[in-house]
Amino acid sequence: xxxxxxxxxxxxxxxxxxxxxxxxxxxxxxxxxxxxxxxxxxxxxxxxxxxxxxxxxxxxxxxxxxxxxxxxxxxxxxxxxxxxxxxxxxxxxxxxxxxxxxxxxxxxxxxxxxxxxxxxxxxxxxxxxxxxxxxxxxxxxxxxxxxxxxxxxxxxxxxxxxxxxxxxxxxxxxxxxxxxxxxxxxxxxxxxxxxxxxxxxxxxxxxxxxxxxxxxxxxxxxxxxxxxxxxxxxxxxxxxxxxxxxxxxxxxxxxxxxxxxxxxxxxxxxxxxxxxxxxxxxxxxxxxxxxxxxxxxxxxxx
Amino acid sequence: xxxxxxxxxxxxxxxxxxxxxxxxxxxxxxxxxxxxxxxxxxxxxxxxxxxxxxxxxxxxxxxxxxxxxxxxxxxxxxxxxxxxxxxxxxxxxxxxxxxxxxxxxxxxxxxxxxxxxxxxxxxxxxxxxxxxxxxxxxxxxxxxxxxxxxxxxxxxxxxxxxxxxxxxxxxxxxxxxxxxxxxxxxxxxxxxxxxxxxxxxxxxxxxxxxxxxxxxxxxxxxxxxxxxxxxxxxxxxxxxxxxxxxxxxxxxxxxxxxxxxxxxxxxxxxxxxxxxxxxxxxxxxxxxxxxxxxxxxxxxxxxxxxxxxxx
Numbered sequence: 001x002x003x004x005x006x007x008x009x010x011x012x013x014x015x016x017x018x019x020x021x022x023x024x025x026x027x028x029x030x031x032x033x034x035x036x037x038x039x040x041x042x043x044x045x046x047x048x049x050x051x052x053x054x055x056x057x058x059x060x061x062x063x064x065x066x067x068x069x070x071x072x073x074x075x076x077x078x079x080x081x082x083x084x085x086x087x088x089x090x091x092x093x094x095x096x097x098x099x100x101x102x103x104x105x106x107x108x109x110x111x112x113x114x115x116x117x118x119x120x121x122x123x124x125x126x127x128x129x130x131x132x133x134x135x136x137x138x139x140x141x142x143x144x145x146x147x148x149x150x151x152x153x154x155x156x157x158x159x160x161x162x163x164x165x166x167x168x169x170x171x172x173x174x175x176x177x178x179x180x181x182x183x184x185x186x187x188x189x190x191x192x193x194x195x196x197x198x199x200x201x202x203x204x205x206x207x208x209x210x211x212x213x214x215x216x217x218x219x220x221x222x223x224x225x226x227x228x229x230x231x232x233x234x235x236x237x238x239x240x241x242x243x244x245x246x247x248x249x250x251x252x253x254x255x256x257x258x259x260x261x262x263x264x265x266x267x268x269x270x271x272x273x274x275x276x277x278x279x280x281x282x283x284x285x286x287x288x289x290x291x292x293x294x295x296x297x298x299x300x301x302x
Numbered sequence: 303x304x305x306x307x308x309x310x311x312x313x314x315x316x317x318x319x320x321x322x323x324x325x326x327x328x329x330x331x332x333x334x335x336x337x338x339x340x341x342x343x344x345x346x347x348x349x350x351x352x353x354x355x356x357x358x359x360x361x362x363x364x365x366x367x368x369x370x371x372x373x374x375x376x377x378x379x380x381x382x383x384x385x386x387x388x389x390x391x392x393x394x395x396x397x398x399x400x401x402x403x404x405x406x407x408x409x410x411x412x413x414x415x416x417x418x419x420x421x422x423x424x425x426x427x428x429x430x431x432x433x434x435x436x437x438x439x440x441x442x443x444x445x446x447x448x449x450x451x452x453x454x455x456x457x458x459x460x461x462x463x464x465x466x467x468x469x470x471x472x473x474x475x476x477x478x479x480x481x482x483x484x485x486x487x488x489x490x491x492x493x494x495x496x497x498x499x500x501x502x503x504x505x506x507x508x509x510x511x512x513x514x515x516x517x518x519x520x521x522x523x524x525x526x527x528x529x530x531x532x533x534x535x536x537x538x539x540x541x542x543x544x545x546x547x548x549x550x551x552x553x554x555x556x557x558x559x560x561x562x563x564x565x566x567x568x569x570x571x572x573x574x575x576x577x578x579x580x581x582x583x584x585x586x587x588x589x590x591x592x593x594x595x596x597x598x599x600x601x602x603x604x605x606x607x608x609x610x611x612x613x
Contacts, residue, residue: 038402046413055439061505068439096336102384103313112323116343119320120573125313131321135601138332138416140524140598142531144567145591149338149581150331152349171325204316235534236567240575254422256538259427260558266431276424278494284419296482 060271067267068180081271088244089273094254101164101238101250102231108171109227110220111180116174117182118208122194132183143236149239162245167237171227178223184297186212207247222294225287229280251276336591339584347580360581364589373561374569375589377462381436381532381565384394385466386525388521392516393473397480426538429468430455431564455543458562464536465563476521483517484510523601533567540564566590 059067060081062074064133085091119125120132154166189212190296197207235252242248249257256271284291307315318325343360347353362510389508396414403410417425432440433454441451454464491509500508540558556572557564574583 015339020413034406038399038407039405042403042410046394048408049413049417049439049471052428055432056358059431059439068437070442071441072439072442085414089359112327116324116482123313123317128383132325134328135603137598138328139594140527140601141411141594142567142590143572144533145594146332146335146585146588147338147570148342148580149335149409151575152338152580153335162354170327170331172323173331174324175327204320214565221469229419235423235538236571240487252421255427256541266437269427270431273424273427277420279417280419282419284416288412292478295478298479 007052056270056273059266060268060274062267064265064267067265067270078267081267082275085272085275086270088258088268088272090254091258092251094249094251097164097248098232098250098252099241100288101168105168105171105231108168109175110224112172112217113178113182113223114172114216114220115208117179117186117213120179120190121183122191122212127256134181135176135180135256139180147236147240154241161241164238164242164250166241167231168231175227178227180218181226181294181298182219182223185222186216189215211246218290218293219297221287221290222297224292225283228283232280267274272276290293307358314542325556339587339591342580343584343588348578350578352393353580356581360585364582370557370561370564370569371586373557374564374566375534377536377557377562377564378530378532378566380439380462382466382526382529384462385529385532386522388466388470389473390482390521392470393521394480394514396473396477397484400477400481411477414477418472420472422534423538425468425472426535427542429464430539430542433464433467439521441553445480449453455539455563456559459559461543461559461562463541465539468535468539475517476525479517479521480514483514485512506535520601523597526597530597531567532565532570536563536565537568537571 015285054070056200058072058074061079062071063076063078066075091166092256120128150166151161155161158166160166193211193215194207202210222270232250232254234250238248238250242250242253246254255272255276259269342353344355344357345353346356346359400407400411400414408587420428431436435441435451435453435456438454440454444451452460454460476517487510491513492505495505495509537556540556540563544558555561556568570583570586571592573579
């Protein structure tokens with residue numbers, strides 16, 4: 001989707017350059033050479049980026065013995081490898097756990113981030129700056145810094161080790177990264193909309209739900225996507241809390257043990273690898289715009 | 303209306319109400335465990351018997367006697383320097399390339415971006431396979447053009463560079479950030495520079511660079527903090543490349559080969575959850591904390607875009 005917004009600008013630029021220069025022959029040729037150079041580099045780099053996917057895919061459909069051989073092209077295509085992966089013990093459970101963790105975690109994160117981000121973006125109160133600094137500090141800290149006491153609490157007081165709940169419950173209490181990202185987005189909503197809603201007699205909560213949330217949809221979509229991917233990709237969290245209980249493993253955690261269960265069947269391992277990547281790629285293709293906007297927002301639009 | 307509260311008091315209550323999820327989360331899931339980490343760093347605790355106070359013994363142990371602390375810290379700092387520098391240079395080059403592309407921008411951008419989306423575990427497993435010295439396609443291809451490929455993840459000197467390669471493959475996020483920054487540079491400035499007869503290099507040096515330095519700074523600092531917590535890829539690469547069969551609960555020495563991929567976060571995990579030396583693990587956590595905090599402070603001081611739009 002973002003393609004369409006960029007393409008006209010790029011081609012307009014090209015024509016402007018062609019007519020802007022004074023000499024009729026030379027600049028054109030220089031421009032064509034430039035075009036060829038840029039695109040050859042781009043194609044070469046793109047190939048390097050895509051080839052790993054291609055190799056992984058080709059191996060995933062090889063026969064068992066050929067996958068061990070270092071051949072690049074499959075002699076025969078074994079699509080049933082994918083069925084074998086699904087029929088592996090635990091794989092469907094891991095799939096279900098990953099979806100549960102990602103969906104509930106995302107829901108909790110979004111619901112708790114909205115009011116906090118709104119207050120940080122639009123309310124004036126003492127300590128606002130301090131609060132922002134604290135949010136950014138927690139966002140920046142490695143999860144390993146606090147993991148040991150947290151684990152002890154969940155395991156010894158609440159007896160929840162072996163489940164994914166110790167990872168999901170804290171998400172109902174605000175995730176720093178989502179709060180920060182959404183606040184940056186809410187800063188771009190003009191004050192006037194909020195003020196006019198209040199003039200019309202909306203309370204703060206109604207203003208948030210009826211005016212701000214609908215306007216902030218792209219920002220909310222971005223934090224939802226980021227959190228979904230975070231949960232889907234999380235390895236450290238499930239390793240801490242779920243390692244002892246294979247019934248609670250997620251795909252990201254289970255994938256690495258997949259190899260040992262089958263003593264390096266690279267074809268099946270690569271098929272499983274692609275199956276772990278698939279949902280992320282599918283979600284990305286449907287929500288490309290929100291995702292790229294989110295990335296841009298974190299880095300650029302301070 | 304029913305409650306008799308002054309306006310400022312009502313407003314304060316409203317603010318507190320909206321902030322309450324984070325206030326609870328920050329105190330319970332951040333401030334408390336951070337203080338507890340400091341507390342445990344002075345305790346001997348094996349997670350079975352009650353903790354006992356040992357003063358600075360854990361600290362002395364980590365900094366003087368722990369055999370793996372040196373390598374872990376060295377590897378982490380090596381990765382911080384090399385990985386962050388290469389990622390910024392490569393991300394910026396790719397961002398520049400994308401802004402120069404005239405046809406098929408959408409295709410190229412997606413191609414460069416896609417690997418960033420691959421879940422770290424999946425990407426790592428795939429890379430260990432691709433770079434497998436005996437049967438991996440990469441050395442197969444290198445052999446075809448007459449290059450004797452290295453042992454990648456199985457060679458202590460090549461293991462960290464292999465991880466860098468993996469992280470450069472996932473450069474998509476930085477590319478997008480740099481691309482957006484480059485498109486934000488005012489066009490008139492380039493035109494003015496051209497009128498003054500500036501070449502491509504001078505244009506970059508005097509127009510592009512000054513206006514993107516905040517973003518470069520941002521990329522460096524966030525990159526440093528991210529690399530400080532580098533865990534999943536290093537751990538998974540070491541485990542898979544070692545070929546050890548790892549069932550649940552089995553203890554393997556992390557950092558294969560020869561501790562060359564052992565990072566501080568891995569050491570925290572193995573101290574806290576495999577050796578049950580809670581005190582030492584907490585000291586290691588605090589080492590990470592201090593470094594990450596220092597970098598974060600720098601980030602906020604330098605106004606690298608994070609807090610600049612405070613209002």
